[in-house]
Amino acid sequence: MIERLNPSSKDISIAVKDLDFSYGSSPVLKNIQLDIPENGVTSFIGPSGCGKSTLLRCINRMNDEIPSARITRGDIEIGGVNIYDSSVDVVKLRRDVGMVFQKSNPFPRSIYENVAYGLRLRGERDKAVLDQSVEQALHSAALWDEVKDRLQESALGLSGGQQQRLCIARAIAVKPRVVLMDEPCSALDPIATAKVEELIWDLKHAYTFVIVTHNMQQASRVSDKTAFFYMGEVIEFSDTSRMFSNPRFRKTEEYITGRFG
């Protein structure tokens, strides 16, 4: 049912292999197989409760924090490494796989310290390296020009859109492989949304983005590949342009054309 990506056409960053996932006795994800390409944007779409956010949180093992949550079959590989292997350091994994949430969540510290936080956690103490990394991350997040004169001011004083871009800067400051985004623009106005989308588009050559979104226009604008989830299964995974012009499966067609949702 799922169109597998051609691995030769682009390197696979994240390989989800025959994954089953449950909360307690309730199965949430069933037999998920996805090859997410490197340095591109992949969107997860589907109605509420279909499992897309659950899968996103499996990719950096955030579901480990939930006692009843468990993978019952299959695994996820990033760069060929099974992230559920007992030898994997979860802290290091989350450095490699950053996450941006629906609601921006800057720390109640300065703009500078927010971006430097991950670097300090990694043990970076050199002021010159920190300065350079913070500036570079803020430039990449298209925020530098707006905050360069007030780096020591509280991040909480920034607008919602700026806070979200700061969170992106914080995520990319530690140079992750993958950036996961769970509805990153749902609390933003159209201009702030456009800035975040442009940012994703500009950064995709350097990072693998996986975005959960309820906004299908956003998925069609920003992503190269789209996966449609329904009741815990991936119904269709294909090029975004293909999915929104000529989906392969009736269920996808019904969902994206607004026949249910």
Added chain:
Amino acid sequence: MNQQHIFRDFDKAIEALKGEVLTMAGLTRQNLERAMRSLLERDIDLARSVIADDADVDDLERQIDQSGIDILVRFHPVASDLRLVITSMKMAHNLERISDHAVNIAKRSKKICKSTMVEDASLTEPLYSLADKLLRDALMAYTDANVTLGEGLKVRDKELDQLHKQMIASLSARLEDSNGRSENLLHLIFVARSIERIGDLAVNIGEDAVFLGEARDIRHEHRRNSAEEGESPVS
């Protein structure tokens, strides 16, 4: 896809758009039929009414474009819904051109009606009959998103082209021998040309029906295939 849209207004807007296209298709086909009848029955009033009624077809073309734009702006349709809106707008354009050809035929018919010379206009009848069948099936292909019917029109149009060629040869031969009766023969040559073009426009509608049904673009396939095989394109 019969399932209701989550916005009921969307279903209503799509149904209204389809209704406008079908109304336009009905008017266009009727204009063509009346233009041909005016020619065959030498009915100058009928020819005049075809020319006048073309304004309704023009209005519908603008209306359909506006309805399509409104749907695109308001609902951002995708997949088969997007294809239906685009195809409907293109259909309106093709129908408007067909109605223009009906007007061309009516204008020629008027001139023939005014002439004292009797010319055998019924020569054009088989050509019209074939073109009208193509048009009828093209409209059905759009209405039912019938890919097989739409795709088959191109081959069927070749028969029309062949008949057109024969007719032009026959009329040209008569023209040479006409000695002063040439004007009406020239009018008939132009009528035949219009009918042949209507066949081409029906093929266009059929191609759009294939896109509507299967998102497959079959336009200029022969040219593309030739290019892929390294042949020079047919000019």
